Amino acid sequence: MPAQIIRDYLLSQGLEFEETPEGVFSFALPGEKKQQTPVRLDVGRHTLGVHAFVCRNPDENHERVYRWLLERNLRTYGVSFAVDRLGDIFLDGRLPLAAITPDELDRLLGALLTMADESFNTLLGLGFAGSIRKEWEWRRDRGESTANLEAFRGWLEADPGDA
DSSP: OOHHHHHHHHHHHOOOOOEEEEEEEEEEEEOSSEEEEEEEEEEEESSSEEEEEOOOSSSSHHHHHHHHHHHHHOOOOOOOOEEEETTEEEEEEEEGGOOOOOOHHHHHHHHHHHHHHHHHHHHHHHSSSHHHHHHHHHHHTOOOOGGGGGHHHHHHHHHGOOO
């Protein structure tokens, strides 16, 4: 029954998904800052597992990134930030199967998407500033587009000594 509720919900939302094996749903939620967030829902014997990839292991500033994630966990609904053994950042949660309704799936996936999307640029700025700065300078030196780096323009154009 929970798997059918999930199937019906995903279809009603126009989300393309794979279900392999039965009861394991993989799909992507479209975002604004993060173009898409890959999601997996696992229907277990008693719970629904919710897993979403947010960002790969930061290149730098790990302590500040992890602190920021832990502070955000105080404001999440149904999911929390987690780090896997490789250091990649996920949103993860568990719900009892009895709680699975279309309305609850809507709340849960809405919260998940909001957290992934609203956190993405901050995580990039905190954990990948050196790489972003190098890419910015490389593109500016060659007259290449910096359109996908616009979210970081303020601190990229600032004097590094002002930071």
